[in-house]
Amino acid sequence: MTIDLKQIKQRLELKQAELQQSITALTEAHPTPVGAIEASEGPQDFEEVAVDFLETQQEQSLLVNQQALLTEVQRALGRIEDGTYGYCIVCGQPIPEKRLEALPWAARCLKDEAQLEERNLSVTETYDADLN
Secondary structure (H helix, E strand, C coil): CCCCHHHHHHHHHHHHHHHHHHHHHHHHHCCCCCCHHHHCCCCCCHHHHHHHHHHHHHHHHHHHHHHHHHHHHHHHHHHHHHCCCCECCCCCCECCHHHHHHCCCCCCCHHHHHHHHHHHHHHHHHHHHHHC
16 A cells, blocks of 8 residues: 555645634634633623633633644645655654554654653653642
8 A cells, every 4th residue: 555645635735724714713713812811801700700711721722732733734745745755754764654544744653753752741740740
């Protein structure tokens, strides 16, 4: 089985358009981040303020995640254009086709992705320990 770059590119472009549309909708809903004080300027009922603030925070978190995924999709499209698509950006080894079928924006082989996640987890654990 060989990767059909034309099909992958179409999938990535479709995902890019979907993410851009979603980001636009989220940005229009809340053009600037809303803090607790701004959230409380509307209804004065504490429960309503808390629910509004929580919903806004969830939407902003979703926006950040979608922007990050959009960046990954755009980078994958760039790798298709420059001929490096399908190769790990860390070690240069081919990324398994099944991984690319599942995540066409994958930039790392499984080994390097696992190492990245392990480093991120240890940084988070260190940060959490510092807070305590």
